[in-house]
Amino acid sequence: DVKVTQSSRYLVKRTGEKVFLECVQDMDHENMFWYRQDPGLGLRLIYFSYDVKMKEKGDIPEGYSVSREKKERFSLILESASTNQTSMYLCASSTRVGVDYGYTFGSGTRLTVV
């Protein structure tokens, strides 16, 4: 089975802290994505990466950065956490090979900033 693993299921951080959310996939997928999910807003794309050391801004990149030093790992960084970044964060990966480029998602990290 394709697996996308997010390092934490639940996380509580203080305002102003630097927060790292880690995501690892084991299927050699080229593409990796970070979304945040909020009630009534669906999933919104924060950042994505098509290859190692490559990154592209999504729809809501402000307050976030990412790192992809290895193909299997994509990290989301909250430079200075704020309460409005309290949310569910979902990592996903996909491959360009195949007819339908569906995503495989991790189980999510529910982040609370206090």
Place this chain on the structure above:
Amino acid sequence: AQKITQTQPGMFVQEKEAVTLDCTYDTSDQSYGLFWYKQPSSGEMIFLIYQGSYDEQNATEGRYSLNFQKARKSANLVISASQLGDSAMYFCAMREASFGNEKLTFGTGTRLTIIP
């Protein structure tokens, strides 16, 4: 303009009945893909079904089918013979096939509750 619109925030359906979840989309691309995902209360996103814009037949996967009406830009998910385990959030998503574009754009979701 919203690229993916799901107009039903919540739905209640009697067990064993069929249910249709609405999804309309907006794109100027000729080549695109449409996806449906299920998110149970545990939080994981489960891929259900895919429809390519050039597919002539509606996609089906077990009890799931996608009612694809290209001219109307709609891609409704139909679940036949609903079960209690179908209670979940359901998201419609679209991938536009611009070169190098692998992004999925999601709708706001529909919360489906199956009543025994």
